[in-house]
Amino acid sequence: MTGTELQLLGCAKTFGGKTKALLPTDLVVKPGEILGLLGPSGCGKTTMLRIMAGLETPDAGGKVLFDDEDVTKVPIEHRSIGMVFQSYALFPNMSVRQNVGYGLKVRGIDGPERDGRVDEVMAFCRLEGLADRAIDQLSGGQRQRVALARAVAPRPRVLLLDEPLSALDAALRDTLRDELAMILRGLSMTAVFVTHDQSEAMAIADSIAVMKAGRIEQRAAPEVLYRDPQTDFVASFVGGANRLAGRFEDGELHLDGGTLKTGIEGNQPDHIFIRQEDIQISSPDVSALRGTVIGRVYLGTHTKLTIAGVSETPLVVSLQGATAPQIGEIVGLDIPATSLIHF
Amino acid sequence: MSRRSAFVIQFSVTLLACAFLLVPAILSILAGVTVNYFQGIVASGVTLKWVGQVWELYSDTIWRSMGIAFGCLIITAIIGIPAAYGLNRFPGRISRIVEEFVSLPLSIPGLALALALLQLYGTIKGFRLSSWFILVGHVLYTMPFMIRSVLAVFSTIDLQSLEEGAASLGASSWQRFKDIALPNAWPGILAGALTVVTLSIGEFNLTWMLHTPLTKTLPVGLADSYASMRLEIASAYTLVFFVMIVPLLAAMLWASNKAQSIGKPS
Numbered sequence: 001m002t003g004t005e006l007q008l009l010g011c012a013k014t015f016g017g018k019t020k021a022l023l024p025t026d027l028v029v030k031p032g033e034i035l036g037l038l039g040p041s042g043c044g045k046t047t048m049l050r051i052m053a054g055l056e057t058p059d060a061g062g063k064v065l066f067d068d069e070d071v072t073k074v075p076i077e078h079r080s081i082g083m084v085f086q087s088y089a090l091f092p093n094m095s096v097r098q099n100v101g102y103g104l105k106v107r108g109i110d111g112p113e114r115d116g117r118v119d120e121v122m123a124f125c126r127l128e129g130l131a132d133r134a135i136d137q138l139s140g141g142q143r144q145r146v147a148l149a150r151a152v153a154p155r156p157r158v159l160l161l162d163e164p165l166s167a168l169d170a171a172l173r174d175t176l177r178d179e180l181a182m183i184l185r186g187l188s189m190t191a192v193f194v195t196h197d198q199s200e201a202m203a204i205a206d207s208i209a210v211m212k213a214g215r216i217e218q219r220a221a222p223e224v225l226y227r228d229p230q231t232d233f234v235a236s237f238v239g240g241a242n243r244l245a246g247r248f249e250d251g252e253l254h255l256d257g258g259t260l261k262t263g264i265e266g267n268q269p270d271h272i273f274i275r276q277e278d279i280q281i282s283s284p285d286v287s288a289l290r291g292t293v294i295g296r297v298y299l300g301t302h303t304k305l306t307i308a309g310v311s312e313t314p315l316v317v318s319l320q321g322a323t324a325p326q327i328g329e330i331v332g333l334d335i336p337a338t339s340l341i342h343f
Numbered sequence: 344m345s346r347r348s349a350f351v352i353q354f355s356v357t358l359l360a361c362a363f364l365l366v367p368a369i370l371s372i373l374a375g376v377t378v379n380y381f382q383g384i385v386a387s388g389v390t391l392k393w394v395g396q397v398w399e400l401y402s403d404t405i406w407r408s409m410g411i412a413f414g415c416l417i418i419t420a421i422i423g424i425p426a427a428y429g430l431n432r433f434p435g436r437i438s439r440i441v442e443e444f445v446s447l448p449l450s451i452p453g454l455a456l457a458l459a460l461l462q463l464y465g466t467i468k469g470f471r472l473s474s475w476f477i478l479v480g481h482v483l484y485t486m487p488f489m490i491r492s493v494l495a496v497f498s499t500i501d502l503q504s505l506e507e508g509a510a511s512l513g514a515s516s517w518q519r520f521k522d523i524a525l526p527n528a529w530p531g532i533l534a535g536a537l538t539v540v541t542l543s544i545g546e547f548n549l550t551w552m553l554h555t556p557l558t559k560t561l562p563v564g565l566a567d568s569y570a571s572m573r574l575e576i577a578s579a580y581t582l583v584f585f586v587m588i589v590p591l592l593a594a595m596l597w598a599s600n601k602a603q604s605i606g607k608p609s
C-alpha cells in the first residue's frame with residue numbers, strides 16, 4: 001500500500017483546564033488504511049481529528065507522527081493534509097473549479113497543470129459539468145463531493161473527514177455513503193473518517209476505533225467488532241445488541257420473562273448481550289422465555305419486533321423470512337446459548 | 344371601517360409626510376435656479392447663473408470635501424478592515440472593550456470631540472491650519488461605522504471554518520485574509536465605505552469647530568453662504584450639495600441591503 005502512516009502517541013486534549021475532550025490516546029493508522037472513528041456525539045471524535053490535522057495542539061507530552069516525522073508543532077498549512085469539514089466550508093466567493101483548484105493555487109501550481117489536475121479530480125468525484133457553478137447552486141450531495149475533491153486535489157499525505165454525510169438528507173445518505181466508500185477506496189490514501197453512525201463506519205472503514213467519553217474502547221475490523229465486541233458499549237453501540245439483566249444461578253439467567261440457559265460456568269456476569277438477529281420466535285407454550293410484542297416494523301428483507309416483559313428494557317428482534325407475529329401477541333423466545341455475548 | 348377607506352387614509356398620510364419632507368427641499372432647489380426669488384420663478388425665469396457663481400466662490404470647498412472624504416475612506420479602510428478582522432478572529436472581553444472604545448466617538452458630541460482635538464493638537468500650527476486636521480477628526484468620527492459594518496458581515500459568515508478550510512489546503516494567514524476574508528466581507532466593506540464617504544461629506548458640527556477660513560468644507564461653506572450671500576446663491580449651493588450626496592445615499596442603501604442579504608438563501 002502507498003501512503004503515509006499516521007500515529008498518535010499519548011495525545012490528550014483538555015479544554016479550558018477542565019473539559020477532558022480526549023484522554024491520552026495511542027493510535028496507528030497504516031499507510032492507505034481507512035480508519036473510522038465511531039462514537040456518540042461529544043465523545044471527542046472531532047477533537048482527535050483536529051489534533052491530527054493540526055487545528056488543535058495535544059496537551060503536553062502528546063505527539064503526532066506522519067511516517068517518522070514529528071509534526072506535532074507543524075501548523076496545519078504545512079502538514080499537507082486534506083480535510084472535509086462537517087459543514088464542508090466551501091468558499092462562497094469561488095466557483096466549483098476555483099474551490100477544487102485552491103489547494104493547487106496556493107502551492108503556486110497554475111496554468112494547464114492546475115486545470116488538468118482539477119479536471120481529473122472532478123471527474124473522479126463525478127463533478128463533470130459543474131465546474132463553473134456557484135456553490136449556492138449545488139445540491140447537498142454535490143457540495144459534499146466538491147469538498148472531497150477540493151481536499152484530495154493537492155494529493156495530501158492524509159485525508160481527514162468529519163462526519164461528511166451528516167449534513168445530507170436521510171434519503172440521500174445511503175446512496176452517497178456507498179459512493180463515498182468507493183471513491184475513498186479508489187484513492188488508496190491514508191484516511192480517517194469520523195461518524196456517529198455505525199452503519200456508515202461499517203460501510204466505509206477498513207478498521208474502526210469505537211470511542212466513548214474521550215477514550216478508544218476497541219479498535220478492530222468491522223466484522224471483528226460486530227462478532228467479538230470487547231465491552232458492553234461496543235456490543236450495544238456497534239452491534240445494536242440487546243442487554244439482558246437478571247439474576248444468575250447455576251448457569252441460568254433468571255429474567256422477568258422466564259429463564260435462559262446460558263451454559264456459562266464459573267465467573268457469572270449479571271448481564272449478557274444477544275444480537276437482534278440471533279433470537280428466534282417460537283410458541284409461548286414450549287419456550288422457557290416469554291414476552292409481548294409491542295412494536296412491529298416491516299422492512300422488506302426483515303421485520304423488526306419490539307418485545308416487552310422479557311428484561312428491564314424492551315428487546316429488539318430482527319426476524320428474517322418467517323411470518324412475524326402481530327402487536328399484542330404473546331410469543332416465546334429461543335435464544336441459543338452459543339450466540340450469547342458476555343465479558 | 345372598510346379596507347378601502349383604510350387604504351385611502353394610509354395613502355394620504357404617507358403622501359402628506361412625503362410632501363412635508365420634500366416640499367422645502369424642492370422649493371430651496373428651485374430657488375437656486377430662479378433669476379429673482381422675490382419675483383418668483385414664473386415671472387423672472389430660470390437661470391444657471393447662481394450655480395456658476397457658487398462654483399466660482401466655493402469650488403475649493405467642494406474639492407476639499409471630496410478630498411477629505413476620499414482620504415477618510417482610504418484611512419478607515421486600511422485601519423478598519425484589519426481591525427474588524429482581528430476583532431472577529433479573537434472574540435472575547437478585550438475585543439469587546441476595544442470595540443466599545445472605537446465606538447466612543449459615536450456617543451460623544453462632535454463639538455466635544457473637536458474641542459479635544461484642538462486642545463491636543465491646536466498648538467502644532469502647520470497641522471492645525473491644514474485640511475489634515477479636519478481629516479483626522481473625520482477619521483475618528485467615521486471609523487466605527489467602517490468597523491461595525493465589516494464586523495456585521497463577518498458575523499453572518501462562518502469565517503473560522505472557511506479559514507480552517509483554506510489553511511488545510513495550505514494557505515498562509517495572508518492568503519487566507521486576501522482570498523477568503525476580504526472577498527466574503529466585500530458587501531460589508533462597500534456598505535461601510537459608502538457610509539464613511541456620505542458622513543464625511545455631510546459632517547458639520549465637528550468640521551465647523553476645526554476649520555479655518557482657508558479650510559472650509561462644503562457644509563461649512565453652506566452655512567457661510569446662508570449667513571452672508573443672497574438667497575439664490577445659498578440655494579444653488581444647496582442644489583450642488585444635493586447632486587453630490589443623493590447618489591451616494593442611494594448607493595449606500597443598495598449596498599447595505601446587499602450586505603444584509605448575505606448568508607440568507609438566495
Ligand SMILES: Nc1ncnc2c1ncn2[C@@H]1O[C@H](COP(=O)(O)OP(=O)(O)O)[C@@H](O)[C@H]1O
Nearest residue numbers: 015019020021040041042043044045046047048
Ligand atoms: N473548543 C472547545 N472548547 C471547549 N470545549 C470543547 C471544544 N471543542 C470541543 N469541546 C468539548 O469536548 C468534547 C468533545 O467534543 P468533540 O470532539 O467535538 O466531540 P464529537 O466530535 O465526538 O461530537 C465535548 O464535550 C465538547 O463540548
Ligand SMILES: [Mg+2]
Nearest residue numbers: 042045046047
Ligand atoms: Mg464532531
